[in-house]
Amino acid sequence: MHMNDDRINYLDHAATTPVREDVLEKMLPYFSQKFGNPSSLYALAGEARYGLDEAREQVAAVLGSRTGEVVFTGGGSESNNTAIKGVAAARQGLSPGSRSGGHVITSAIEHHAVIHPVEQLEKMGYEATYVGVDGAGRVDPDEFAAAVRPDTFLASVMLVNNEVGTIQNVSAVSQRVRDAADRVGANVLIHTDAVQAAGKLSLNVDDLGVDLMSLSAHKIYGPKGVGVLFVRRGTELEPLIAGGGQEGQMRSGTENVAAIVGMGEALTLSEAERPSNRARFHELSERLVEGIAERVPNSRFNGHHTDRVPEIANFSFPGVEGEPVLLGLDFKGIAASSGSACSSASLEPSHVLLAMGMSPELAVGSVRISMGRETTGTDIDDVLQVLPEILEQLGTFPAAGGN
Ligand SMILES: Cc1ncc(COP(=O)(O)O)c(C=O)c1O
Incomplete structure (x- = not known):
């Protein structure tokens, strides 16, 4: 959030991500100049067809x-x-x-x-x-x-x-x-x-x-x-x-050429950057997981410590529902999520956490933090500073006995 400016501290990359500039740039000509239907025979269509072919090659190379x-x-x-x-x-x-x-x-x-x-x-x-x-x-x-x-x-x-x-x-x-x-x-x-x-x-x-x-x-x-x-x-x-x-x-259906070109480019770039990102996300994740365990002693980390992608971390806070925590974070400019985005409109406990053996009461109090390209240590430190304050205001922390 960078508490001193009004930039949103976006920590919900598992829900969605912004289109990268370089991806957008590659897509743009396909909306206007290269607008042909790739199934047609004239040269204009050939440009669209080339965009499709290239995207397909990009995806095939990654897979x-x-x-x-x-x-x-x-x-x-x-x-x-x-x-x-x-x-x-x-x-x-x-x-x-x-x-x-x-x-x-x-x-x-x-x-x-x-x-x-x-x-x-x-x-x-x-x-x-x-x-x-x-x-x-x-x-x-x-x-x-x-x-x-x-x-x-x-x-x-x-x-x-x-x-x-x-x-x-x-x-x-x-x-x-x-x-x-x-x-x-x-x-x-x-x-x-x-x-x-x-x-x-x-x-x-x-x-x-x-x-x-x-x-x-x-x-x-x-x-x-x-x-x-x-x-x-x-x-x-x-x-x-x-x-x-x-x-x-x-x-079937006329191909969404611009979007497909964007898909191919986004996958190629994310695959190319994958190796160099690993260490950085592991460090950020460790900082987050250890920081929350330290500052909110009755919190619970949900998931596997090593068989996990470091970009996604999920926590439960006993005695509190996820929604007020998310609203509190949002008020401070931090965008996070409770379980999956599509079910966050309802108060249903997450089927994933229930399947992991969690009680429904604890499962409604889960918060997911998911990092991305632009996430820095400062973003994580902001969460670590703000989260205990929010939980304290909700009257659940420090929750002696954890009820
Ligand atoms: C694991 C998983 N599968 C499928 C989907 C659905 O993808 P889309 O939003 O592109 O339909 C999502 C995204 O919410 C997801 O996280």
Whole structure:
């Protein structure tokens, strides 16, 4: 916040990020001069087509995939929905022995953009298993694999959790699920929601062992409303949006060329800067986590201390709801979040924290701080100064006995 000026201290990068100047600059010509429809044949369209092709090459280079396996979508939610419903639709009728449409495995801590489409499948007669997590938010790959049945067609596990930052061992999940599928004669595709992992972890699809991967541009300093679905060659997928057959028949509709160009550039830049950012974010995170533990002794750190991206840290404060803390922080110019942005309008305790074994009372008092490119040590120090004051005003700190 930089308490002496009126700049907002933005600590909600897991919700969204501003478009970087260099990304915006690259996008701008595609709104006006290079406005052609990439499917048309004249030279003007060629410019737009070149923009699309280059963005696809940029994404493929980061994923270690072929360009033909990169499908541009309208964002992370659409990518997840396409992966889940598209595979379900393609598989329907392929296992006539199964009375239900088939079986999906996912984790209990997925983003709602995975959980809700899986629930929609359940309403249509499919079956689903939601594998639980330990107290730090980690899925056990063996438990995941133990859920595989002969009619299982999809396993979906997120790479980085958006509320607590916990990293899942996706390659181990993939390996174990494939072994289990071989044993029971199932044909299981592996999907990962890597929306929160981009710019933070390697997205190499072969190392991760995935057939489908979702990404979103607005978490990595690209524009909102554009994402990627990696679809491994040979994967059968019924498109969610049918029409003119763009994106290799996987996602029809005239391409949002400017946004796609922004996605490609944002991913390339975030990947290039990834190695040099690691040490800095680890230091900032340590400063934050240790500082809060020191200054608010009854606070609780939620998540895993090492299997976590340092950019995301989640805390609970017993006896207090997240909302007044966030309002207090906002009053001081600090933007943070309670759980995930999309559920912060309701007072529902976070499904992620509940799955981690937290009581509903404690789960409504969680605060997520998520850092980004422009975050400095001063931003963290401001939080450390302001937070104890806010908790004190709310009458919960120091809370002897912690009730
Ligand atoms: C893990 C995860 N998956 C999916 C999404 C949805 O992405 P989008 O906002 O691009 O639809 C988000 C963002 O809120 C997320 O954090």
